[in-house]
Amino acid sequence: xxxxxxxxxxxxxxxxxxxxxxxxxxxxxxxxxxxxxxxxxxxxxxxxxxxxxxxxxxxxxxxxxxxxxxxxxxxxxxxxxxxxxxxxxxxxxxxxxxxxxxxxxxxxxxxxxxxxxxxxxxxxxxxxxxxxxxxxxxxxxxxxxxxxxxxxxxxxxxxxxxxxxxxxxxxxxxxxxxxxxxxxxxxxxxxxxxxxxxxxxxxxxxxxxxxxxxxxxxxxxxxxxxxxxxxxxxxxxxxxxxxxxxxxxxxxxxxxxxxxxxxxxxxxxxxxxxxxxxxx
Amino acid sequence: xxxxxxxxxxxxxxxxxxxxxxxxxxxxxxxxxxxxxxxxxxxxxxxxxxxxxxxxxxxxxxxxxxxxxxxxxxxxxxxxxxxxxxxxxxxxxxxxxxxxxxxxxxxxxxxxxxxxxxxxxxxxxxxxxxxxxxxxxxxxxxxxxxxxxxxxxxxxxxxxxxxxxxxxxxxxxxxxxxxxxxxxxxxxxxxxxxxxxxxxxxxxxxxxxxxxxxxxxxxxxxxxxxxxxxxxxxxxxxxxxxxxxxxxxxxxxxxxxxxxxxxxxxxxxxxxxxxxxxxxxxxxxxxxxxxxxxxxxxxx
Numbered sequence: 062x063x064x065x066x067x068x069x070x071x072x073x074x075x076x077x078x079x080x081x082x083x084x085x086x087x088x089x090x091x092x093x094x095x096x097x098x099x100x101x102x103x104x105x106x107x108x109x110x111x112x113x114x115x116x117x118x119x120x121x122x123x124x125x126x127x128x129x130x131x132x133x134x135x136x137x138x139x140x141x142x143x144x145x146x147x148x149x150x151x152x153x154x155x156x157x158x159x160x161x162x163x164x165x166x167x168x169x170x171x172x173x174x175x176x177x178x179x180x181x182x183x184x185x186x187x188x189x190x191x192x193x194x195x196x197x198x199x200x201x202x203x204x205x206x207x208x209x210x211x212x213x214x215x216x217x218x219x220x221x222x223x224x225x226x227x228x229x230x231x232x233x234x235x236x237x238x239x240x241x242x243x244x245x246x247x248x249x250x251x252x253x254x255x256x257x258x259x260x261x262x263x264x265x266x267x268x269x270x271x272x273x274x275x276x277x278x279x280x281x282x283x284x285x286x287x288x289x290x291x292x293x294x295x296x297x298x299x300x301x302x303x304x305x306x307x308x309x310x311x312x313x314x315x316x317x318x319x320x321x322x323x324x325x326x327x328x329x330x331x332x333x334x335x336x337x338x339x340x341x
Numbered sequence: 342x343x344x345x346x347x348x349x350x351x352x353x354x355x356x357x358x359x360x361x362x363x364x365x366x367x368x369x370x371x372x373x374x375x376x377x378x379x380x381x382x383x384x385x386x387x388x389x390x391x392x393x394x395x396x397x398x399x400x401x402x403x404x405x406x407x408x409x410x411x412x413x414x415x416x417x418x419x420x421x422x423x424x425x426x427x428x429x430x431x432x433x434x435x436x437x438x439x440x441x442x443x444x445x446x447x448x449x450x451x452x453x454x455x456x457x458x459x460x461x462x463x464x465x466x467x468x469x470x471x472x473x474x475x476x477x478x479x480x481x482x483x484x485x486x487x488x489x490x491x492x493x494x495x496x497x498x499x500x501x502x503x504x505x506x507x508x509x510x511x512x513x514x515x516x517x518x519x520x521x522x523x524x525x526x527x528x529x530x531x532x533x534x535x536x537x538x539x540x541x542x543x544x545x546x547x548x549x550x551x552x553x554x555x556x557x558x559x560x561x562x563x564x565x566x567x568x569x570x571x572x573x574x575x576x577x578x579x580x581x582x583x584x585x586x587x588x589x590x591x592x593x594x595x596x597x598x599x600x601x602x603x604x605x606x607x608x609x610x611x612x613x614x615x616x617x618x619x620x621x622x623x624x625x626x627x628x629x630x631x632x633x634x635x636x637x638x639x640x641x
Contacts, residue, residue: 071446078441085438086456089519092471093459095481099474107474110484160366167359179367182374184630186576188597189619192384192604192612193377216369240351246358275464277579278597282605293466297583300470307474314467325462329455336461336520337527 096318099311107307121312128299128309133287135316138295141284142274143320145291149211149273150266156216158262161224162254166233176225180218191282198283205289210280214273220265223338227261228254260331261338267328268335274321292317378623385617394613403617413618415591416599419506423595424574427510432566434518439525440555445534454526458519465516465579472512473499473584502592505585509593512580517573521566528562529555564636571629575622596622 099107102115125135164176194213195204203209231254239249255262280291290298296313299305325332385404388397397403407413441447442454460468475481476498486492498504532554540550556563578597581587587594587602600618604610 068446072448075444075447078444078447082438082441082453082457085434085518086453088515089456089459092468092475092515093463095475096467096471108477108479110481112481156366156369160363163359163362167355167362169359172359172363175363175367179370182370183572184623184626185374185378186597186619186622186626188576188578188600189381189616189623190374190377191601192610192615193380194373197377212369213373216366216373218370221366240355246355250362275466277464277466277582278601281601293464296470297466300473300583301586307477310470311474314470318463318467321464322462325459329458332461333458333523333527336523 096311096314099307100315102308104305104307104309107311115308117308118312121306121308124306124309125312125316128313129295130287133290133295135295135313137288138290138292139316141289142292145207145210145280146270146273148207149214150269152211153215153217153220153269154262154266157220157265158224158255158258159250160216160221161226162228162231162250164221165225165228166231166236166254176221179221183218187278191279194279195282203283205284205286209283211273213279214276220269223265223335224258224261227258227338231257260334263328264331264335264338266335267324267332268338270324271321271332381616381619381623384612385620387613387616388611389613390611397613403614406614407618407621412591412594413596413599416594416596419593420575420577420595422506423510423513423577424571427513428567428570428574430510431514431518432521432563432570434514435521435566436525436555436559436563438518439522439529440551442522442526443529457522460516460518461520463516466583468512468516469580469583472508472515476508499585500589502589505589505593509580509584512584513574513577517570521570524562524566525559528559532558568629568632572626575626575629 095112098112098114100121101118102111103117103120106115106117127134129135129138164172190213198204198209198212201208203212235253236249239253244252275293276291277293277297280294284290284294296310296317299310299313384394386397386400387394388402389395399405438457442450442457447453463471477483478495478497478500482498483492483495487495496504498508536554536558537550540554545553576597577595578601581593581595581598582601585593587598591599596618600615600622603618604612604615
């Protein structure tokens, strides 16, 4: 009896908390609701601030399919984004996990020093690398190619640090045992390390995919050819004109957001782990 | 080569393997980050366009030039304004939300967390465009404010300097508060609940517990999120480009946006000058990173 009373009192004291959380949750979710309803309305209704579902979904979608030039339409941009992001994620995971593993499990004072130097790359502002990297990529003939897109992004101090931190729970005894059994070093990585680090790979993979899907500044420079453009570039171009069809634009924004939102809902735990992963 | 490898001892093999594993990542960082940075530094002492680029005379002309570049100074002021207003508000909100969500009596915790974290699922371009449509002169917010009688007629939010800046700040707070909250939630989970119980027994109220227990124990996390936010804000680009196009008349333009425009905006850029601008951004980021290391050192 008293326990029950106690509990309801606690809940009553939490009312301001609930109000604030509901308020902030509403603010956080509302723009998504707006994006979805706006994608079903025509541009006049969007401008009037209609926040209910309309009947122009199909027209907006058809207009979206027609927007852009040949080879730079919705499906092309979506496909490009998927190809670049998947390529970047896979290569980044491989290279950075290898490095994190090397730095942690083979560490000596020289490697620690090198790691300290690599961390300095976090301070390099992206905008400062644009011109030199653009020149480099054009000399290598990598403009408008997957290679040009991924090369600057597949090795980051953040990812190496994340794998390094998570390698700490990998017992060196296992490695010793494997060596005694005659397993070569690279096989220890693939056969023993990789399988037990699945959760790290998942968390890092989510972050990596999100980052490359959302990338904008570097793709804008290196993927100047319309046919190589990514989904964020596609919708940004659509919004850059003087008259913007907001219904169609929001349909485009929706298409750009669906992949990342699916990942968010399915892999939310991994996403949160990935964000905080390098700073345990 | 083959015979030499066979001749390696087991320890030697291990040593070689260790270095080999970290070689690709290390090389890439040197070539894709450090080398461009060094090149930008060297280029910052050159002038001329395209193939006619040559050492500047006087050498520091690009650096003295920016003192007269009112647009860059404006961009710098804008960026710092975003920094000073947005970062503290966002971090305080994030820490507050994390503290509220960390209550074990709270119901629907997962639901609230998911909602507040949700803005992170949008790309920077997407949310910029969503905010652009909401704050357009013919748009949702104007409709609401006019209907409520707060505004007499539609107001050009994105075409007026102060309100355009405000919209960018609001958008940034919306996008990044949940992101930072995740760090604090992770940090709070490491604090034993018994610490709070003990504080309660000692008669400390919520406010006191917050300042005397939560904040000191979260200090490393706070420092880190602070530095990350500063770094991110100094490099702001997508929002400025897509929400306001830097306008009206450069009133919302960020440093990265200005440098981008100077480099790739119209024709062949004066890369010497833009490199000098980049170097200023680098110095600013570096100064703040050094401060970070200093503060981080006192952790233990």
